Amino acid sequence: MASITIRGVKKNYAKTQVVHGVDLDFASGEFVVILGPSGCGKSTLLRMIAGLEEISDGTIAIDGTVVNKLEPRERGCAMVFQNYALYPHMSVAQNIGYSLKVAGVPSAERAQRIQAVARVLELEHLLDRKPMALSGGQRQRVAMGRAMIREPKVFLFDEPLSNLDAKLRVQMRSEIRKLHRRLSATSVFVTHDQVEAMTLADRLVVMNGGRVEQVGTPAEVYSRPASRFVATFVGAPSMNMLEGTVTLDGLSLLGDSRKLNVSRTGLPVGSKVAVGIRPEAVRMVAPGTPGALAATVDLIEELGAGRVIYVDLDGVPFSIVTSETVHPEPGSTVGLQFAESDLHFFSSETGGRLDVFKASVPEPAPATL
Amino acid sequence: MEKRVTFGRWTIGILFAVPQLFLIFTFFYWPAGQAVYWSLTLQQPWGGGNIWVGLDNFRSILSNADYWNSITASMIFAGISTGLAMLIALVLAALTDRQLAGSWLYRVVLIWPYGIAAPALALAFRFILAPEAGFMAVVNRVWPGFWDPGLDGADAMASIIIAFSWKYVGYNFIFFLAAFQAIPRSLIEAAAMDGSGVIRRFLDIQFPLITPTIFFLLVINITESFQDSFGIVDIMTAGGPANATNLMVYKIYSDGFKGLDYSGAAAQSIILMLLIIALTIVQFRFIERRVHYR
Incomplete structure (x- = not known):
């Protein structure tokens, strides 16, 4: 020893x-x-x-x-x-x-x-x-x-x-x-x-x-x-990453095409960040559910115990792991939901982790669009 | 579906093989057959008829002390020059294997001696090892009479062994180096982790793993030392002094072409052939068993 x-x-x-x-x-x-x-x-x-x-x-x-x-x-x-x-x-x-x-x-x-x-x-x-x-x-x-x-x-x-x-x-x-x-x-x-x-x-x-x-x-x-x-190396499928900018009321994602309302991140407005969400932390809901991100289904991989659903979010690939027995048709639209506490923030410049939500919210509010 | 070239009639196949068979027959079987025939007859030196003598040629050779002297000289030459050429090459290759910067250069440079014709190389060594000039003259000055291949049979034997070994060191080196390089690096590293030092690793890991190469080179070196030594002997010593370097292959030439004893020379060449075959069989039978093929 x-x-x-x-x-x-x-x-x-x-x-x-x-x-x-x-x-x-x-x-x-x-x-x-x-x-x-x-x-x-x-x-x-x-x-x-x-x-x-x-x-x-x-x-x-x-x-x-x-x-x-x-x-x-x-x-x-x-x-x-x-x-x-x-x-x-x-x-x-x-x-x-x-x-x-x-x-x-x-x-x-x-x-x-x-x-x-x-x-x-x-x-x-x-x-x-x-x-x-x-x-x-x-x-x-x-x-x-x-x-x-x-x-x-x-x-x-x-x-x-x-x-x-x-x-x-x-x-x-x-x-x-x-x-x-x-x-x-x-x-x-x-x-x-x-x-x-x-x-x-x-x-x-x-x-x-x-x-x-x-x-x-x-x-x-x-x-x-x-x-x-x-974040992307550990975990399979790897963590979803969305590029975004900190705005006054939350985040704008994917070249300003989507908005994400989150609690105050404590980051300076205008700073570039990468937002990560584990595929396991994403919930799939009916399209049009309030506060859900709409995405197009690309491909489903059946794993037996669960399945990986690959969707397209304005051209950015995004994956979801679910154990629910849902089988959305490729090409159909689904809604995506995740808890604010499941978001990981990384600096776009250094790639380092950014600690946000220091004053932790007691009950994570659903992040809405 | 199998695609294979087939001949409608067997004669076409034979026709394709004929040129090659013709060459093999003309240059291998015919001369060999002729040698066997001559060895069983008494040929006239200037041609024109012969007498069937059965095994008399062999009897007369094998009862000749000169011939046994020649066999002994050949054995000594084969043993020492093979040992020397292989040992030096093995050490050089083992050292080279450890750090390989510029190994391509060694490979090219070290194969050259093998490419030099034996007489040219012998001539060079005749000058290098001359007792009256150059390096050996300096030695002779310190110890008078130490070196004279023209007078001392042992010195003459040493000269041809040195020349022959020099030629085959390069050849052996290439094979040894390739064999060493074929051993996975991780094996050596594993042995190092197991606490084995450089020498121990060489003896326990590298040496056993290159035994197929050692065996191959042993067969080649011994065979070549019986055959390829002719040019070196002819130029450096011409079999002398006092038959000290009259190797079997050289005696065949001098008896046959200088002494015009075709039948005796033919019988000697048959004996040499049988000797090489016998040695090769012995090597395959007894040494190959100890070879580790991966």
């Missing part, structure tokens, strides 16, 4: 900078997920913690010891790679036990520990096989076993589930979670899959363009996204 402290960490490749000064603190035993689109620097950050990439600037400390200049093996981290990186010429047992062999652990003890790990991961009957003779899920478990057997202070996961099929991914996700509960080693898990991130994380780090956008629990990140990027 170990805490990780990251201070002002930067990464340059020749002239391009890919990580622009990251500060993070991971508590001991925490399961942290770093979430971001590909190329956001999340894997690079993980590899810098592991010692596989040099740290261009700043410091990374594990348990208070700065590890910048330490070799990977001296850092006490174990890593699970995206493509598993199993040694193809070694059996499952040899793969799992390799680190012990390198460390000079006597073979009797080694065999015993391999057995113990194999039992936890249900690999006992596969110990003599070569990786080539294993399925994707089994390979994944061998890769986990190889990391586990060292009883590392820190577990690092580099998109370990992205090569699995959807069903296996869900299964391995819960296995990783269970494993963490059992070993309670500090874990850092990198992924671009937000469902994976939301379900696994004690704490979520959202990265974009080499910077940290937000750090918080999955619930916090979902309900109070710190930036426009986080």
Whole structure:
């Protein structure tokens, strides 16, 4: 168990900078997920913690010891790679036990520990096989076993589930979670899959363009996204965004074509904002209902338990998630309603979250047009 | 629906194959057959008739001490030059693999020695390793009599081994480098995370994974050291001194074309062929088992 402290960490490749000064603190035993689109620097950050990439600037400390200049093996981290990186010429047992062999652990003890790990991961009957003779899920478990057997202070996961099929991914996700509960080693898990991130994380780090956008629990990140990027990246389908301008009595949306009456936002009149509404927070009502936005239905995606309805709001795509059994015809008009408290405001210039409605309204009045 | 070219009559297919078959026959089977025939007869040096002698040619060669000396020399040459060429190439490739800035340049430059004709390369080495001038002259000045391939058989053998190895280092390097590069980076990183240092990683991960390449190069190098050594021997030592570098392939040439003993040379070439076949079979039977194919 170990805490990780990251201070002002930067990464340059020749002239391009890919990580622009990251500060993070991971508590001991925490399961942290770093979430971001590909190329956001999340894997690079993980590899810098592991010692596989040099740290261009700043410091990374594990348990208070700065590890910048330490070799990977001296850092006490174990890593699970995206493509598993199993040694193809070694059996499952040899793969799992390799680190012990390198460390000079006597073979009797080694065999015993391999057995113990194999039992936890249900690999006992596969110990003599070569990786080539294993399925994707089994390979994944061998890769986990190889990391586990060292009883590392820190577990690092580099998109370990992205090569699995959807069903296996869900299964391995819960296995990783269970494993963490059992070993309670500090874990850092990198992924671009937000469902994976939301379900696994004690704490979520959202990265974009080499910077940290937000750090918080999955619930916090979902309900109070710190930036426009986080708002649209976390949540599926992603948050609806409407461009607007603050007016005296509320907001004008979509190039002044629609007006939204909201309580005083406290924002200067005339400032440009982006207004976000989660698809789950939108209610569909009969067209012409007072205070509802009229929109044209484009497409319906049936999900079984619910459905996603894509509508067109003056040329801006907008989505609604509903569990009601409504089936509006494509091309028909529907009314949209949402509570004022479900609106998220972001600055059009910086993309940062704007805190409005400071004096919270006791009962959110329906936002009307 | 399957689209396949079919011939209405089998004769058309045969006709298409004829030019290729003709070439193979003319340049491979006919000469080989001729060699077998000559090895079983006594050919007259200036042509005009022969006598069937059965296996007498083989008996006389195999009872000749000079010939056994030639086999020993060939074995020593093959063993040391293959080992040297492969070891140097392996080390160079392993070092190059670690940091690859400008690797395209190495690849191009290092394949050149293989492209140089053996006699040209031998001539260059004859000058480089000359005892009376250049680098070796300096060594000889410090230790008089240390180096003289013209007098000392071991020195002569060393010279042709150096020249041959130099040619094949480049060839082997290209294959080794390609093999190293085919190993996924993440495997090396995983081994590093497992606590394995550079040397250990090389021995435990990289080396086992390039065994198919090592095996391939072993077969090629040994085969070529029996055959491709001719030009180097001819220019550098001409088999001397005192037959110290009279390798099998060179002895075939000198007995056949200088000694005009066609039948003896033909029998020697049959033995050389059988030896190479036998070595290759041994390699496939016993070494290939230890090769890890991914």
